[in-house]
Amino acid sequence: MKVLIAMDSFKGSISSEDGSRAIALGIRDVYSDAEIIALPLADGGEGTVEALVKATGGKSIKKEVTGPLKEKIDAVYGILGDKKTAVIEVAAACGLPLVPSDKRNPAVATTYGVGELIRDAIDKGCREFVIGLGGSATNDAGVGMLQALGFIFLNSYNEEVGLGGQELSNIRKIDLSSVIPELKDCTFKVACDVNNPLYGPKGAAHIFGPQKGATAEMIKELDKGLENFAQIVLQELGRDIQNIVGAGAAGGLGAAFAGFLHAHLQSGIELVLEIIEMEQNMQGVDFVITGEGKMDGQTSMGKAPLGVAQLAKKHEIPVLAMAGCITEETAILNELGITSYFSIVNAPMTLEEAMDSTVTSENLRTTTKQIFRLIQSVK
Known part of the structure; x- marks a missing residue:
């Protein structure tokens, strides 16, 4: 009997590693x-650094960086087992949970700390990057991150603009003379599971601004800033960043x-499965076990268990899925590669x-034991 266990964490309950251990028992x-x-x-979201570090025998790095409200915080990123690839969750440096609910303000929040993490990884010899987007408290179009990497954004007085989304409306010029030279040798793969444009009714400010503390008036100003930034980038660099899928x-x-x-934006789960060589590890497997804390309609829209199931289906391997909560919507997963869910x-x-x-942990072990007793009885 050969079994591949590929579990997501049960958020707020048990880690992917501990859940896998219980199932193995x-x-x-x-x-x-x-x-x-x-x-x-x-x-590609929360837990990506931990999962990839463990899967590749890498290590975690703690670095003091500038937090979303310009305060100093400790952020963690990973260097994979190949010692040349860094994996960074942007939320570690500018995530919404880092900001108390009464202080959330995307007009002032910055992504500067993300750039500091990238710079630290470059200093440690990394030239390949895996980036998990999502969960940010910011709306600065990544300008803070770019400032930390040496990009200079100037206002109409030829002065450097400050940090935060409110500064985007002031940008008039882009100076590339101080960009750290190592960037030209770096490649970035970015886990991105939304397709929103940069600005407009479906852009960053309108869709995600409210959950970050933006008022209706602030959303209008932030959106104008994003539009101005896109126009300046087109004018100065000849790049259309508005219409990039996931901008x-x-x-x-x-x-x-x-x-x-020059990053490649792609599905988070596809990127993770590629890095941990999931398909290669499926060779000769009798069963694949996957799951997460809650399986519902969202699971069918590209979340981790579905990505695993679709690969297994390609190789005609039965997939067993387990979750703490299962809704009526979960039935569609039977058509998408999950043989049975529990x-x-x-x-x-x-x-x-x-x-x-x-x-x-005990429930995962007990459920698994009962499933495999049934399998044993019909083998």
């Missing part, structure tokens, strides 16, 4: 000599990565009880 309760491959999983991701960081750092909650309990890490 359940398999070995039935097949003591089973060959088990466990690959930590993420979809509006993470407050416009998508535009900065694609337009200034809720691991086995008794009436409160949400708090269900999310207790010890309970989740």
Whole structure:
């Protein structure tokens, strides 16, 4: 019996690694000599650094950077096992959870710390980057990040603009003379699962601004700033950053990565599966086990378990999925590659009880054991 376990974390409950360990115990309760491959999983968002570092035998790096409100914070990024690839979640340096709810203000929040993380990784020898977008508190079109990398943005008085989304309207010129030279040797792969343009009704400010603390009036001003920035970039550099698919991701960081750092924006789960060599690890596997805390309609729209299931379907490998919560919408997953899915909650309990890490671990083990007892009986 050979089984590949590729679990996402059960957010707020159990990590991908601990969940995989519990499932492995359940398999070995039935097949003591089973060959088990466990690959930590993420979809490009929270947990991506941890999953990729563990999957490749890399290491985590802690670095003091400028936080979203210009305060000093400690942020963590990863260097993969090849020692030349850095993996960075932008939320580690400019994420919404870093800002108290009463202080959220995308007009002043900056992505400067993201640039500092990139610069630190370059100093450590990295030239390839995997970037997870999402969860930012910012709306500065990545200008803060670019400033940390040596890009200079000038106003009508030929003075450098400050930090934050409110400064975008003041940009009139772009000076590339101080950009750190190593950037030309760097490649960026960016996990981006939204397709919003930079500005306009479906742009960064209008769609994501409210959750970041923007008022209706602020959204109008931020949107004008994004439009001005796009026009200046087109005028000065000849690059159309407005119409890049995903330009509006993470407050416009998508535009900065694609337009200034020549990044390739792609599906988060596809990028992660490529890096951890998921397809190669499926060779000769009898079953694939995947899952996440909640499986619903969102799972069918490109989240981690679906990416795993679609690869397995290509190789005609049965896929078992487990989750703490399963909704009626989950049925569509049977058509998309998941053979069978199971809720691991086995008794009436409160949400708090269900999310207790010890309970989740035991429920994963018990559910897995019962599934493999059935498999054993029909083999």
